[in-house]
Amino acid sequence: MTEVVARLSDVSRVYPPRAGHAAVHALGPLSLELRKGEFFSVVGPSGCGKSTLLDVMAGLSPPSQGTVEFENRRIDGNVPDGVGVVFQEDASFPWLTVEDNVAFGLRRLGMDAGEVRRRVDFAVGFMGLNDFRRAYPSQLSGGMRQRVCIARTLVLQPRLILLDEPFGALDQQTRLLMGDELLRLWRETSATVMLITHALDEANLLSDRIGVMSARPGRFIDVVETGWPRDRDSRLAERPDFGAVTSRLWSLLRTESMLAMGQGVAAAQ
């Protein structure tokens, strides 16, 4: 049997009512098992709780009900060792150079300078940032800054990497290239990756399995196995059976997306 890295059991997240707002049931109840070394993507209509799911898995926010486990230990709202997150927004530190950004976490751990150097060299080279080591984030494009954030997570050698629409703000060509790099990173680090995205093609291309979520409160309505070879890249999109998976995802999501839009309209009224 395949080893399970992270396990969510009957997890739901309800945001308590606040002045003038009713309680929001954002997520679940849902269950999920991430298999060691797999690339799992989550797609779902906007506002379905994808980011909430990521926050709960990362230990950034506790589940209202149910349990979250990472490597068979309950985490429930505490960030465990071995999990890294790359956020959608630019999270690079503007006051540090690229290499200091990347070295940040290692220095906080008090790692010796030689090891820091070795790991930073690797991550900076891996993400193609060698020419920008001494540059500041303000001197880099959005795509480059996101690479800095990925490198900063990478140096900590996480066993589970959570990505919250990390390419959401990037243009289409850059997204495709970053997707290839992500696949390369996944293969070479043998980490488990969970990617949150709204791009069905991206989810299809990158993933072993894709969890399709319902409109809020988000639950998994289906988990699609793609069956792609481990050694894949963006050229996968040329395969005739590639489109079939995307179509399947869309047919699952179409009704839910319309529902989500309806929620938006109702909320606006």
Next chain:
Amino acid sequence: MSKAGWIRTFVLVAFFGAVEALCRTGVISPKLVIAPSAMVQAMVKLLGSGELNADIGETLSSVGIAMTLSIVGGFALGCVLYWLPPLRRAFDPFLAAYYSLPHFAFYPLLIVIFGLGSLPLIVLATLFAMVAMIMATLTGLDRIPRVLIKTARMQRLSLVSEIWHIRLPAAAPHLFSGLKLAVTYSFIGVIAGEFILSTSGLGHQIAYSYDNFDNPKMYGLILFVLGIATAFNLLVFAYERRLARQRGL
């Protein structure tokens, strides 16, 4: 020199040249304004005579104390208000309306409370400057991107480490604007206070020469105060440029 620099230099030279010419030809009476060159001479003579050393020392130390108190105190109070939202909501209207108050109108009251001397001046200047620092601290802490705080949590930083390594550097540009305002307001507070009612200090000396029609001394002193304020601002400006360059800006 940049184009803007040339324009700036030209405007300054033209202005002082024109004033010089108008004064020397008697178009402007020396009872109103003395020639800029005479101001410089008067300033050099005043500084050389040493008669004002005590006043200079007194004013600058008052400014220095007010500056330090308002920066340190403003930052500390800003942090307290930030961590205690109910307290902040309670004080928000006061902070918002604070600079519509005529602070200097309270100066006589401060003299009654603290007596004549440096203390009421320091209190006045600190009250005047501190709130700018409080507000800048609040803005700086408010504007820290949430994603950086989340990043800090993912890096499993301790609270102290998060504050030192993430929150403070992220808030630094706003803290610095507050610091600049606090520096300026401290100067204004002390010197303007000395103008109103004081027995010593640069502001008092300017007001005293004004009352005695001692134009060379008055203008010499004004020039000196201008010089100190400018020098201080340049210093802060240079430091700010250095910080900005450290962020590649």
